[in-house]
Amino acid sequence: MSVDDRKESISREMAILKERMHQKQYKSTPQRDEIAEWIFRTHEHFTVEKLISSFREQGKKVSQATAYRVIQMMLDLKLIEEHDFGKDYKFYEHTPGHQHHDHIVCIDCGKIIEFSDSGLENLKEKITLKNGFRMKKHHLTIYAECTTCPPEKKILTHKK
Numbered sequence: 696m697s698v699d700d701r702k703e704s705i706s707r708e709m710a711i712l713k714e715r716m717h718q719k720q721y722k723s724t725p726q727r728d729e730i731a732e733w734i735f736r737t738h739e740h741f742t743v744e745k746l747i748s749s750f751r752e753q754g755k756k757v758s759q760a761t762a763y764r765v766i767q768m769m770l771d772l773k774l775i776e777e778h779d780f781g782k783d784y785k786f787y788e789h790t791p792g793h794q795h796h797d798h799i800v801c802i803d804c805g806k807i808i809e810f811s812d813s814g815l816e817n818l819k820e821k822i823t824l825k826n827g828f829r830m831k832k833h834h835l836t837i838y839a840e841c842t843t844c845p846p847e848k849k850i851l852t853h854k855k
């Protein structure tokens with residue numbers, strides 16, 4: 696993806712956001728827009744803390760309340776997903792431009808890997824049907840220890 700493609704996809708994503716905000720009567724503010732743009736520019740899993748500190752590094756102040764309000768709105772508008780990766784805080788990622796995928800999370804260093812496997816997807820479908828359900832949405836997280844996990848990180852997280 697070139698820089699131009701990315702710029703274009705962000706304006707497309709912002710247009711979708713504006714349209715859905717309008718439908719659900721959310722009010723647009725310059726700060727809300729700026730946070731939403733940051734979220735569309737961030738192609739990895741992020742936390743609210745990460746969002747706030749990234750703005751702080753640019754000399755901009757975003758309160759926790761504002762950050763959470765934008766996140767709640769974007770969840771409601773189905774433009775981001777929330778993940779519980781077994782920490783006492785949540786992770787988020789934007790959905791436009793990304794295929795459905797599952798995750799592997801290292802319980803020691805916190806490394807997050809995305810994967811998708813059509814065999815696994817079919818299996819999930821099969822199991823759901825076999826039990827008399829129709830699958831609507833699903834998400835699998837595998838908690839693991841990565842093989843390259845540095846020992847000092849293990850000590851750090853365990854001490855906390």
Ligand SMILES: [Zn+2]
Nearest residue numbers: 737738792793
């Ligand atoms: Zn992306």
Ligand SMILES: [Zn+2]
Nearest residue numbers: 788796798809
């Ligand atoms: Zn992901």
Ligand SMILES: [Zn+2]
Nearest residue numbers: 801804841844
């Ligand atoms: Zn690890």
